[in-house]
Amino acid sequence: xxIPRGWAALVGIVAAAVTLAVAELVSVMVGPGGSPMVAxxxxxxxxxxxxxxDTVIALFGTADKIVLIGVLALLVAGLAxxxxxxxxxxxxxxxxxxxxxxxxxxxxTVTRPDSSGIDALPSVIGMLAGAAxxxxxxxxxxxxxxxxxxxxxGTPVAVSTAPSRRAFLRMVGVTGVAAVVVGLGSRAFxxxxxxxxxVRASRTLPPPAVAAPPVPASASLDVPGLSPVITPNAxxxxxxxxxxxxxxDPAEWSLRIHGMxxxxxxxxxxxxxxxxxxxxxxxxxxxxxxVGGDLIGTAMWLGYPLRELLKRAMPQAGxxxxxxxxxxxxxxxxxxxxxxxxDRACLLAVGMNGELLPLDHGFPVRMxxxxxxxxxxxxxWVTELEVTTYDAEKAYWSTRGWSERGPIKTESxxxxxxxxxxxxxxxxxVAGVAWAPHTGVAKVxxxxxxxxxxxxxxxxxxxxxxxxxxxxxxxxxxxxxxxAVRATDATGYTQTEDEAAPAPDGATGWHRRTVSVS
Ligand SMILES: Nc1nc2c(c(=O)[nH]1)N[C@H]1C(S)=C(S)[C@@H](COP(=O)(O)O)O[C@H]1N2
Ligand SMILES: [Mo]
Numbered sequence: 167x168x169i170p171r172g173w174a175a176l177v178g179i180v181a182a183a184v185t186l187a188v189a190e191l192v193s194v195m196v197g198p199g200g201s202p203m204v205a206x207x208x209x210x211x212x213x214x215x216x217x218x219x220d221t222v223i224a225l226f227g228t229a230d231k232i233v234l235i236g237v238l239a240l241l242v243a244g245l246a247x248x249x250x251x252x253x254x255x256x257x258x259x260x261x262x263x264x265x266x267x268x269x270x271x272x273x274x275t276v277t278r279p280d281s282s283g284i285d286a287l288p289s290v291i292g293m294l295a296g297a298a299x300x301x302x303x304x305x306x307x308x309x310x311x312x313x314x315x316x317x318x319x320g321t322p323v324a325v326s327t328a329p330s331r332r333a334f335l336r337m338v339g340v341t342g343v344a345a346v347v348v349g350l351g352s353r354a355f356x357x358x359x360x361x362x363x364x365v366r367a368s369r370t371l372p373p374p375a376v377a378a379p380p381v382p383a384s385a386s387l388d389v390p391g392l393s394p395v396i397t398p399n400a401x402x403x404x405x406x407x408x409x410x411x412x413x414x415d416p417a418e419w420s421l422r423i424h425g426m427x428x429x430x431x432x433x434x435x436x437x438x439x440x441x442x443x444x445x446x447x448x449x450x451x452x453x454x455x456x457v458g459g460d461l462i463g464t465a466m467w468l469g470y471p472l473r474e475l476l477k478r479a480m481p482q483a484g485x486x487x488x489x490x491x492x493x494x495x496x497x498x499x500x501x502x503x504x505x506x507x508x509d510r511a512c513l514l515a516v517g518m519n520g521e522l523l524p525l526d527h528g529f530p531v532r533m534x535x536x537x538x539x540x541x542x543x544x545x546x547w548v549t550e551l552e553v554t555t556y557d558a559e560k561a562y563w564s565t566r567g568w569s570e571r572g573p574i575k576t577e578s579x580x581x582x583x584x585x586x587x588x589x590x591x592x593x594x595x596v597a598g599v600a601w602a603p604h605t606g607v608a609k610v611x612x613x614x615x616x617x618x619x620x621x622x623x624x625x626x627x628x629x630x631x632x633x634x635x636x637x638x639x640x641x642x643x644x645x646x647x648x649x650a651v652r653a654t655d656a657t658g659y660t661q662t663e664d665e666a667a668p669a670p671d672g673a674t675g676w677h678r679r680t681v682s683v684s
Pocket of ligand 2: 405451452453454539540541
């Protein structure tokens with residue numbers, strides 16, 4: 167008895183299903199641009215000549231995309247069957263074929279507009295998983311064949327093929343079912359994100375009742391390579407514990423304020439955006455930011471002051487903390503008195519730089535607190551504020567060794583010249599940003615090769631809650647030079663030279679950079 171070729175083809179199809187499923191799973195994490203299926207589909211749509219497109223649309227109407235997916239699926243299944251047979255007959259030919267097809271998927275993902283290199287990751291990881299399945303299952307198939315029709319003379323009368331057949335079928339069945347479950351599950355996840363993206367796109371940002379003054383031109387120094395005063399949303403750092411960005415429909419969103427309050431307050435999206443919203447520029451920083459790091463950005467936030475909501479709830483005596491909770495379970499502990507300060511723009515924010523919050527920055531609603539690191543204040547996808555005490559509750563990162571309170575430390579960073587950049591002797595602009603959120607930067611000084619500290623020129627601060635740009639014209643001579651920077655804030659505190667790691671409450675030290683001038 168010989169093993170029908172159909173089994174080898176099935177092995178190929180299961181391996182391809184695993185490849186696609188794993189690729190979908192990984193693209194849940196790296197972003198929808200990583201799905202090879204979607205990217206190849208889009209690629210084909212771009213590539214086919216218009217008359218083919220028109221014919222397909224004429225024939226199938228709005229089902230054209232389903233037809234496209236169907237044709238692609240048949241094509242992939244055919245190639246996969248071929249790969250299975252090739253791997254069975256002439257290993258590693260099947261794996262090579264699989265790699266080529268997955269390679270096309272990877273190429274399609276990275277050549278899409280606004281894609282990045284990381285978009286190839288799902289295809290590559292999917293390919294590795296598929297190749298492993300292809301090789302291992304082919305080995306099982308051969309084990310079954312060898313028992314069924316052993317090489318050499320004679321007919322095996324007493325050898326049962328059942329165990330090796332069962333082992334093979336089990337492997338094919340389990341991996342096949344797993345691939346379908348994981349693949350469909352991942353797609354559903356991605357589809358939920360797509361649905362909320364569509365909801366977001368269909369809504370407009372409510373106008374501010376209290377608009378921020380326009381960012382003055384004098385807040386921006388004209389130095390190439392310097393971080394812009396307002397960080398575009400697309401460039402804004404993102405930090406959270408969410409493997410998949412939560413999909414929260416604003417129509418279903420509400421915030422509940424409870425705990426040590428006289429009056430429990432529940433507010434819906436419609437109620438929130440009907441309130442007089444305020445606009446305020448705030449620099450947000452991550453406590454994990456290393457000296458010189460880029461986990462910091464500044465945006466124009468639009469939201470309603472938390473202090474006003476807390477006034478409605480009327481916190482009880484003895485409460486000293488607000489534990490904000492995200493829909494995904496993340497929590498942050500902010501000092502109650504900070505959120506109640508009359509002159510601090512602690513916002514329940516819905517807008518970021520003139521747009522509704524992007525999904526990964528907390529859509530529909532997040533917190534923004536000037537002067538506090540994000541982990542103790544900037545809860546995204548926030549749904550709950552519990553008024554409580556530091557004694558009673560610990561927030562997410564505080565149970566993992568980070569400080570319970572996290573005021574942002576005064577720091578400064580050199581943006582240009584960049585590390586390793588070759589600089590021509592003569593006048594060189596040394597420039598960067600400095601921040602002391604909710605305090606304000608008073609002075610920035612630059613030191614070259616351990617010499618005198620020289621005062622940099624500060625741009626105008628947008629407000630005391632934002633970082634400020636600085637520049638120093640440096641007459642650079644040939645050779646290697648070390649540049650250091652330090653800021654002094656409005657309280658008169660000058661950044662310490664002592665280097666501390668980010669844990670438990672923020673890095674310290676002077677940012678230094680070595681540049682070679684020729
Ligand atoms: N739901 C939720 N909110 C969160 C976090 C998180 O992990 N989950 N991380 C916090 C941390 S550590 C930081 S630094 C800021 C980052 O906000 P951003 O991603 O918009 O820059 O979000 C805060 N809010
Ligand atoms: Mo953070």
